[in-house]
Amino acid sequence: MLPLNYYLALSALIFAIGVLGVIIRRNLIIIIMSIELMLNAANLAFVAFARAQAAVNGQSIVIFVMAVAAAEAVVGLAIIITLFRRRPSLDPQEMQLLKG
Amino acid sequence: MVTELAIFFILAALLITSSLSVIFQKNAVHSALSLVAALFLMAVIFLTLRAPMLAVFQILVYAGAIMVIFLFVIMLLNPRAREPRKLVWWGGGCLGAALLALELIALLLPAGGGALVTGSTAAATFGSPKELAESLFTDFVLPFELTSILLLVALIGTVVLAKREA
Amino acid sequence: MMVTESSALLGWIPLLPLLGSAVNVLFGQRLGRMAAGWLACACVAASLLFSLWLWLHLPAGGIFRDSLFTWIESSPFKVNVALMLDPLTVVMLVVITGIGLLIHVYSLGYMGEDEGMVRYFAYLNLFVFFMLLLVLADNLLLLFVGWEGVGLCSYLLIGFWYQDHTNTIAANKAFIVNRIGDVCFVLGILLLFWELGRHGAGTLEFLELKSRVSLLPTGRITLITLLLFAGATGKSAQIPLYVWLPDAMQGPTPVSALIHAATMVTAGIYMTARLHFLFALAPATLAVIASIGVLTALWAATIALAQNDIKRVLAYSTVSQLGYMFVAVGVGAYSAAVFHLFTHAFFKACLFLSAGSVIHGLHGEQDMLKMGGLKGYFPTTYWTYLIAALAISGAPLTAGFFSKDQILWLAFTNGSVWLWLVAWLTAGLTAFYMFRQFFLVFHGPCRVDEKLRAGIHESPPVMTVPLMLLALGSVVAGWLGMPEYLLGSVWDQWLEPVFGLPGNAHGSVAMEILLMLLTLGLAGGGVYLAYRAYFPTWVPGALHRLVLNKYYIDELYGIVFVRPLTRVADWFAQTLDPAVLDRIVNAVGRRTLANSLFWRRLQTGNVQHYLVYFLAGTLLILAYYLY
Numbered sequence: 001m002l003p004l005n006y007y008l009a010l011s012a013l014i015f016a017i018g019v020l021g022v023i024i025r026r027n028l029i030i031i032i033m034s035i036e037l038m039l040n041a042a043n044l045a046f047v048a049f050a051r052a053q054a055a056v057n058g059q060s061i062v063i064f065v066m067a068v069a070a071a072e073a074v075v076g077l078a079i080i081i082t083l084f085r086r087r088p089s090l091d092p093q094e095m096q097l098l099k100g
Numbered sequence: 101m102v103t104e105l106a107i108f109f110i111l112a113a114l115l116i117t118s119s120l121s122v123i124f125q126k127n128a129v130h131s132a133l134s135l136v137a138a139l140f141l142m143a144v145i146f147l148t149l150r151a152p153m154l155a156v157f158q159i160l161v162y163a164g165a166i167m168v169i170f171l172f173v174i175m176l177l178n179p180r181a182r183e184p185r186k187l188v189w190w191g192g193g194c195l196g197a198a199l200l201a202l203e204l205i206a207l208l209l210p211a212g213g214g215a216l217v218t219g220s221t222a223a224a225t226f227g228s229p230k231e232l233a234e235s236l237f238t239d240f241v242l243p244f245e246l247t248s249i250l251l252l253v254a255l256i257g258t259v260v261l262a263k264r265e266a
Numbered sequence: 267m268m269v270t271e272s273s274a275l276l277g278w279i280p281l282l283p284l285l286g287s288a289v290n291v292l293f294g295q296r297l298g299r300m301a302a303g304w305l306a307c308a309c310v311a312a313s314l315l316f317s318l319w320l321w322l323h324l325p326a327g328g329i330f331r332d333s334l335f336t337w338i339e340s341s342p343f344k345v346n347v348a349l350m351l352d353p354l355t356v357v358m359l360v361v362i363t364g365i366g367l368l369i370h371v372y373s374l375g376y377m378g379e380d381e382g383m384v385r386y387f388a389y390l391n392l393f394v395f396f397m398l399l400l401v402l403a404d405n406l407l408l409l410f411v412g413w414e415g416v417g418l419c420s421y422l423l424i425g426f427w428y429q430d431h432t433n434t435i436a437a438n439k440a441f442i443v444n445r446i447g448d449v450c451f452v453l454g455i456l457l458l459f460w461e462l463g464r465h466g467a468g469t470l471e472f473l474e475l476k477s478r479v480s481l482l483p484t485g486r487i488t489l490i491t492l493l494l495f496a497g498a499t500g501k502s503a504q505i506p507l508y509v510w511l512p513d514a515m516q517g518p519t520p521v522s523a524l525i526h527a528a529t530m531v532t533a534g535i536y537m538t539a540r541l542h543f544l545f546a547l548a549p550a551t552l553a554v555i556a557s558i559g560v561l562t563a564l565w566a567a568t569i570a571l572a573q574n575d576i577k578r579v580l581a582y583s584t585v586s587q588l589g590y591m592f593v594a595v596g597v598g599a600y601s602a603a604v605f606h607l608f609t610h611a612f613f614k615a616c617l618f619l620s621a622g623s624v625i626h627g628l629h630g631e632q633d634m635l636k637m638g639g640l641k642g643y644f645p646t647t648y649w650t651y652l653i654a655a656l657a658i659s660g661a662p663l664t665a666g667f668f669s670k671d672q673i674l675w676l677a678f679t680n681g682s683v684w685l686w687l688v689a690w691l692t693a694g695l696t697a698f699y700m701f702r703q704f705f706l707v708f709h710g711p712c713r714v715d716e717k718l719r720a721g722i723h724e725s726p727p728v729m730t731v732p733l734m735l736l737a738l739g740s741v742v743a744g745w746l747g748m749p750e751y752l753l754g755s756v757w758d759q760w761l762e763p764v765f766g767l768p769g770n771a772h773g774s775v776a777m778e779i780l781l782m783l784l785t786l787g788l789a790g791g792g793v794y795l796a797y798r799a800y801f802p803t804w805v806p807g808a809l810h811r812l813v814l815n816k817y818y819i820d821e822l823y824g825i826v827f828v829r830p831l832t833r834v835a836d837w838f839a840q841t842l843d844p845a846v847l848d849r850i851v852n853a854v855g856r857r858t859l860a861n862s863l864f865w866r867r868l869q870t871g872n873v874q875h876y877l878v879y880f881l882a883g884t885l886l887i888l889a890y891y892l893y
Contacts, residue, residue, distance in 0.1 A: 002104055007149070008208040010112050014119055016201035021123035023877050024193040026183050029128055029174055033135050036166065037119055040142050043154075045208075051149045051226075056235040059151050059227060063236065066161055067247045071254035073166050077173045078261035090179045092873050099871030196881050203888040 007048035014041035028083070028090045032076045039069045107148065115141045126183065128174045132167060139163040150227040269328030275316045276332040276349045279359070280398035282309040282316075287391035294384035300374070306387035307370040310394055314363035321356045327763050331404060338407075342468055343459075350404035350472065354764045357604055358401040358536055361611045365528050365739075366394050368732035372619055373520040375729035376626055386426060386518070393419035397529050401536060406455050406470040409537065413451070413501065416530045417444045423525060424517040436513040443510040447500015454493030458544075461486050476543050484548065491544060491551040494537065502534030503585045504562045504592060509820055511585055515577040519622030522577060527584050527618055528611035535591045535607050539600045542765060546598065556596020556681055560688045563589030565817075567695035571702070572813040575632050576621045579703050583658070584614060586692060593689055594673045597680035601761045602672045605747045609657070609665035612743050616654035616736035623647040623725040623733065624707060628718060634703065639712035643722045646730045648708055650737040655704050657740040659697035660789045665744030671782050672747060678781060686781070693785055697792030705796060 014037060021034030043062045050058025084090065118141060121134035139162045146155040225231055236244060286309030294302040320330055333348035351359075370390065377383045396419060400412025418441075425437030455470070462468045467478040479487065498504070503511040514526050525531070538545055538555070545552060563586045570582035587610050594603035624644060625632055641648050657664035660671065670693060678686040714722070724730070747757035812818075868879070 002108055005209050006108060006112075007145075009205050010115070012201050012204035012208060013116060015204065016197040017116070017119040017123060019200055019881060020193055020197035023196070023874055023881065024190055025123060026874075027128060027179060029170065029177070029179070030123070030131050033131060033170060034123060036135065036162075037122060037138065040139065040162070043158075044142065044145065047146055047149050047151050047154060050151070054223075054226060056227065056231045057239060059154055059232055060235045060240045062151075062154050063157065063232075064240070064243055064247055066157060067251065070161060070166055071250055074169060074258050075254050075261070077169060078258040081173065081177070081262050084177050090177065091183075095873075096871030098869075100866065100869060193878075196878070196885065199885055200881065200888075203885060203892065206892055207888060 004048055004052045008045060011041045011045040011048070014038075014044065026091045026093055028080045028092055029077070031092065032073055032080070035076075036069060036073060039065060104148070108145075111141055111145055111148070115145070128179055129171070132170050132174060135170070136163050136167045139167065152227060153229050153232045154227075269325040270331050271325060271328060272332050273320060273323075273330050273351075274332070275320055276330055276351060276402070277334055279313045279316050279320075279363075280349075280395050280402060282312050283391040283398065284395040285309065287388045287395060290384055290388035290391065294388060297384070299378075299383040302384045303370075303374045303377075303387050306391045307367065307374070309391055310363055310367045310370050313394070313398065314360075314367055317356070317359040317363050320351055321360075324351070324353070324356065333404075342463070345405055345407045345470060347408060348404040348471075349402040351402065352764055353761050354536075354539060354604065355401055357608055357761070358532075359398070361532075361608060362394065362397050362401065362529050365611050365615050365736070366524060368735055369520050369524045369528075369615065369619070372523075372622075372729050372732040373518075375726050376520055376622055377518060382426065386423075389419055389422045389426070390521070390524070393423065393525060393530075397533075400533055404471055404473070406458070406472070406475075406541075409540070410451065410455060413497075413533060413537075414448065416525070416533065417441060417448070417501070420444070420514070420525050420530055423521040424514045426517055426521070430516075433516045436510075436516040440510040440514050443507050444500045447497045447507050450493045450500075451497025454490050454497065457486070457493065458490045461490070472540060475541070479544050479547060482547075487544065488548040488550050491541075491548045492554065494541065494544075495534075495551060495555055498534030498537055498592075499558070500534075502531050502588050502592070504534075504558055504589060505565060508562065508566065508585045509823060512578050512581040512816070515575070515581050519577065519618055519625060522581070523615045523618035523622070526581065527614040531584060531588060532591075532607050532611070535588070535595065535603055538592075538595045539604055539765075542600045545595070552596045552598065554596075556593050556677075556685060559589045559592025559594075559596055560677075560685055560692070561589070562586070563593065563692045564688055564695075567692045567699065568813055569816050570699045571695065574635050574814070576624065576634050576637070576703065576707065577618070577632060579634075579699060580614070580617055580621060583617075583696065583699070586696065587614065587658070590670065590673055590689065590692075593677055593681070593685065597676050597685070599673065599676040599680060600765045601758050602669070602676055602747075604761065605757050606669040606673055608746075609669040609740070609743050612736055612739035613654040613657040613664075613666055616650055616733060616740050617658065619729070619733055619736065620647050620651040620654065623729055626725055626729070627722050628714065629721060631714070631718065634706045636713050636715060637707045638710045638714070639708070640714075640722070641708045644708070644724050646724060647733065650730075650733040651704065651708070653737040654740050655700045657744075659700055659793065660693060660785060662786065663741070663744075665740050665742070668744035668747050671785060674785055675778050675781055678777075690785060690788060694788035694792045697789040698796050701793045701796035 018034045018036075018038035018041060021037065022031050025031055025034065043065055046058045046062050046065070050056060050062075080090065083095070087094070089095075115138060118134045118138040122131050122138060125131045125134060139158060143155040143158040143163070146152075146158060283306075286306050290297070290302050290306060297305065324330065330351040331348065332350075333346045335347050336344065337347045338345040370387075373386065373390065377386050380386065393416060396412045396415030398412075400409055400416060403409040403412060421437045421441040424440050425434045427433050428437075458475075459468050459470055461482050462475075462478055465478075465481045467474075467481060469475060469478065482490075500507040511526055511531070515522055517525075545555075566582045566585035566589065570579050570586065573579045573582065587606070591603045591606050591610070594600070594606060624637070624640060624647060627644060627647075628637070631637070653664070657666040660667045674686060674689055674693070677689050712719070725733075746760075815821075870876075
């Protein structure tokens with residue numbers, strides 16, 4: 001008999017942690033991992049709501065989120081590799097060509 | 101009831117710990133492994149929420165495929181462990197994230213209401229592959245098809261991007 | 267009850283010249299010079315035909331009226347673009363389109379070799395459009411549109427040969443002096459509308475005004491009419507705003523004939539005639555009008571005595587004759603004023619075009635002191651000029667005889683003896699200076715430059731035929747308005763629906779004949795004196811320099827008005843503008859730049875910074891939703 005709110009609170013916490021990671025870390029790969037964390041938090045919320053409303057649709061959506069997350073992570077990593085070839089650095093703060 | 105609560109809190113605590121570990125570890129490989137742990141824990145939570153199919157998917161796809169790729173790339177690029185850290189930046193970031201969490205919780209609580217997760221009028225087959233498949237292939241058939249195209253595009257894009265110049 | 271009919275032709279009368287002008291502007295170069303010219307003539311001819319048709323079909327005691335569209339509507343102020351045709355309009359239309367057509371045809375010859383012929387005809391047609399709009403308008407505001415438009419075209423045509431700076435100066439002068447009059451005119455219109463509005467009867471339509479103006483107190487009406495007349499002094503070249511007309515002679519001679527003799531300058535007369543019911547309620551203004559008119563007539567006639575430029579004499583003559591028309595207006599003889607307008611159009615246009623013929627034949631020479639003995643070279647022009655000169659001097663049975671005599675007679679009876687006396691003296695001067703010009707140009711020894719003499723030629727038929735027609739008009743046009751003791755006036759009857767019958771003459775027929783003989787005698791004396799003085803030679807005398815220099819009026823205006831204003835303008839431009847305005851404007855620019863430089867620093871190029879902005883925004887939005 002767990003209230004839904006607990007799961008939502010947990011989801012919010014994980015999301016915030018993910019956001020923290022994206023903003024703070026200076027390693028591109030870890031930034032993408034933090035994004036994965038945020039998506040997982042969203043998935044948790046979806047599943048919790050699906051259970052609370054006895055609607056399986058929520059779980060279907062999670063499948064899509066996973067698919068999209070996978071695609072996005074892979075493409076992101078490919079971009080990182082390309083960037084790395086240009087300059088052997090994974091620090092986003094060294095990539096400021098669009099400054100101004 | 102109490103056991104459920106206990107299980108939840110243990111899982112939650114572990115999840116939070118591993119998430120924090122993801123972002124606070126110096127070594128990228130350690131971060132990746134922490135993420136794997138977090139994803140596993142998430143799968144277990146899915147199980148408690150009567151989504152066995154999703155739990156399996158989570159382990160197979162997320163913790164399995166995606167994290168493997170991450171590790172490959174980390175190994176490939178071999179980044180230095182050194183990362184400059186500024187206190188102002190980190191302090192401010194933590195503050196912002198904390199605020200975000202608080203605000204989100206404050207917003208979400210009324211949405212949740214007092215609804216109970218367990219013990220709701222859900223059929224025994226809730227979350228079973230059959231039900232999931234029914235929902236997926238009837239209500240969501242269009243997104244399903246589009247996702248396949250999405251994956252194709254991601255595949256081609258990645259290959260093109262990551263290719264070495266001939 | 268007045269019959270009002272509508273006719274679609276009404277709108278086409280002004281529209282055709284406008285279209286002609288537009289076509290010449292857009293396609294004139296492709297059409298070629300002669301085709302453009304003939305097109306312009308055709309448009310005016312068509313307008314003439316429509317006018318004549320409408321004249322013939324004008325219902326007795328009725329008018330044609332056509333409302334084209336609503337121009338301004340802001341209750342209670344409503345102005346339509348609407349046209350009206352009554353007997354007065356018919357007179358103006360015949361003058362504008364008829365004499366206008368002759369001048370257009372004449373221009374084909376006069377401007378035939380000019381580079382800008384297409385532009386010339388475009389401007390000329392545009393002028394005809396505006397003038398037609400002015401006389402066809404059924405409300406005061408639309409009349410004013412035409413008023414302004416003809417001023418614009420006058421400017422464009424005076425400065426036609428713009429490469430020569432003196433021409434552009436003259437054009438500017440014309441426009442600016444006109445402007446001064448126009449300011450008063452606008453004030454008059456506004457005041458009229460305002461005052462009527464206070465009585466709940468605000469309107470600017472002539473037919474409505476006629477019944478409503480009696481609501482206003484005399485003092486107000488006097489002010490309004492004075493302002494309107496001030497506008498007329500500008501447009502119709504009376505004291506004090508006549509100074510632009512002599513300078514306007516810099517433009518091509520047909521322009522001088524059309525605009526500055528027959529049509530535009532008569533707009534002031536037309537306006538007072540149109541609003542005669544308003545002016546009738548302000549006897550003070552009428553007195554002012556008559557005084558200024560007769561003074562201008564005398565003043566300008568004296569200046570004309572000493573001018574050496576063939577066109578200047580005619581310009582001052584025009585100012586003088588316009589003064590006569592205003593004298594008639596001032597004594598309430600509107601029909602006579604319009605009659606003189608009509609006859610004056612014929613003989614003045616004839617005079618100008620004849621002068622143009624001479625100028626054209628002499629390849630641009632305008633100084634009469636370098637002419638003389640041209641009778642043999644210009645057989646046709648000689649006779650047309652002579653006929654027109656006789657007409658303006660008031661020779662018996664010519665047009666000028668009847669119209670001028672009628673004015674003199676009415677000045678004597680409805681005005682005062684003094685009014686008549688000054689006008690009478692001016693008639694003598696008129697005869698004198700006209701024949702001075704005649705003898706200087708056509709008789710006596712030929713003082714033309716030796717080199718030019720071989721090339722002197724009479725003008726081609728395209729120029730002489732209009733001359734002959736105008737000369738004919740100079741004689742015949744007057745027969746419409748014969749005094750009572752001869753055949754009676756068709757003219758007055760024609761204009762009766764507009765002005766009412768002229769009041770019973772206060773004098774007797776015998777008096778009238780006596781005055782007519784006096785005038786004739788003086789005019790004859792003038793001609794004789796001119797003959798004795800200038801035929802065959804002439805030597806300058808005393809007082810001559812003062813009059814030759816137009817009493818130095820232009821110089822006076824220059825010192826009193828123009829120089830101070832120029833100094834003020836210079837101060838604004840060189841001192842105030844850079845010091846104050848430029849600094850303000852530049853400061854605004856610098857502020858904006860500084861501001862943007864400040865905000866530019868947000869764009870660091872660092873993605874994580876942008877994410878922080880993201881986060882901050884999200885926090886704010888969420889906070890908003892929480893409250």
